[in-house]
Amino acid sequence: MARKVAVVAGGHSKFGKRYDATMRELSAEAYKPIYDEGITQDKIDATVLSYAASQFTGQGAGSALIADYIGLYDKPHLRVESACTTGTASLRAAWGMVAAGLYDVMLVLGVEQMNRVSSATATEYMSQAGDMRWEYPYGISFPAFYALMASRYMHEYDMPHDVLAKIAVKSHHYGAQNPKAHLPREVSFEEANNAIPICRPLNLYDCSLITDGAAAVVIAAEDRVNEFTDRPMWIKGIGAGASSMKIQDRESLTSIPGAKHAAKAAYEMAGVGPDDIDMAQVHDCFTIAELIAYEDLGFAEPGKGREIVENKENYHTGRIPVNCDGGLKSKGHPLGATGVSMTYEIMKQMRGEAENQSRQIEDVKLGLAHNVGQSGQFVNVFIFERGW
């Protein structure tokens, strides 16, 4: 029988264009608050220290670099990579090791340093996560994959771009209240709907940011949790899924099959359903991805996700608050850090510690993280439960 595992602490760097830092300093910023809470290096048995893409830094064996820099050079460590799900894949790997009894206490740290190359170069690197033989030679960038989903979705459900712009407005509304956010400013509906095109039908405000940042959490086995906190956040459900490599091979482009599978598995393991979830952090690498997530996670029927947007059910006082930290869109998307950042945000919300009460969700008992890699080839869904 697997041991129960809880998230007991977390830390988060400032997200942004961090020309003042590299992955070393960003990692230190994420671990420092945890250290300050008393979880010093000697209390950590092993670590998963991950980033998605070594092209951005040229650094090989980066987990060794990070471990050394934050004083964990003599503890076992490894890197897990699965594109933009690297953060939750790292958490999943660590959970398995703790649940199985290999370790009692582990640090999971995700980091990405993306802005030392130009936006065009970053876009180039990310397009190389498409099929190098059949997709990359046609210049299908990361936003292009999601634009292919958006075109099809808008056609099948006769949906105007306005709906996507409203998602961007919401994301920036909350990002503006998050001091860790990369782009903490409000945008109007007109700005969001009429911004310059990036990959039509997606425009600038439909796209997440190229961000530097790090986030970290500590997990502990059930019999050790009390040493670290009286407010544990239990890992109650984990689901993972996958989808075909080439986007043209998907039966449908209005849903991500791996996400539906991951959600179903996570709900089953947790013994809960979508109606029980008090808040969600979803992978809004693009606004269309957030809309599709509502449906893949069961918050709305297929084609009806727009009703959540139109009725503002996704705001912090709504039926299903989503990304009330600004999401990937406004808080930013440092690839390897994103899934850990989602986990950190759910812990803060459960603890009632959002920096700004105008983004604090009331009485969160169950929180869900939905983390998607590339265009759905990797998906992790976590369900966390308040333990106090």
Add this chain to the structure above:
Amino acid sequence: MSEEKELYLGYTTDKAITPFFQDFLEALEQEKLMKSKCTKCGTEYLPPREYCQKDLSKCELEEHTEKEAKLYSYVIVDFAPETLSSKAPYVVAIGEFPSGLRLTAHITNLMSMPEVGMNLKLAFDKIDAKKITYKWLV
């Protein structure tokens, strides 16, 4: 396989050529689009695969003869990856043939906005001396 020529698919120069892929490229140079078929279970693949996804048996190339398709989805790439930035904006389309097989390629002759469901016609292009491709025309 004939004597190897230096050929690349599409707008980049991926050097991961195999004998199977070289045969595909040489047929493409003759304006033939090749799919592949599993020698054991008969499953068809477009673009072609050398090994069947289902039973990992060898597949053989054969000409895909459908020429007309419908636009399944599209993107107009305004901000391109660095390698293709001089070409932007360009339109990438997934076309679906009546058989259900699909192909992802650029539409190169659009004069107005694309529409899902519109008719596409398969065509071929020599981008330069070494780069060749299939493409869609409206």
